[in-house]
Amino acid sequence: PALIKQVRLQGVLVGSRSQQQDMVRAINASGMRPVIDRHFPLSEIVEAFKYQETNQHFGKIVLDI
Structure with missing residues (x-):
């Protein structure tokens, strides 16, 4: 179903929890x-x-809540 809907998931691999905490x-x-x-x-x-x-941004796009 994900391929049919052309769903895209983005993420960042940071290793283990302790490695992420160190980072x-x-x-x-x-x-x-x-x-x-x-x-x-x-x-x-x-x-x-x-x-x-649009891929015209340079840096993060922030949602203010």
Whole structure:
């Protein structure tokens, strides 16, 4: 059914839980912050997905809740 509906699942592999926790600690210690491209209020979730589909964003698309 997923192939028929052309469903796509995206994710990030981070290893084990302890490896993920180590990664989060390292990111927090480094002061690294994500690049935010654009914010959308939750009421504009459809527009946010449409914007993502354009592939014109550089950085994260954020839904404000």
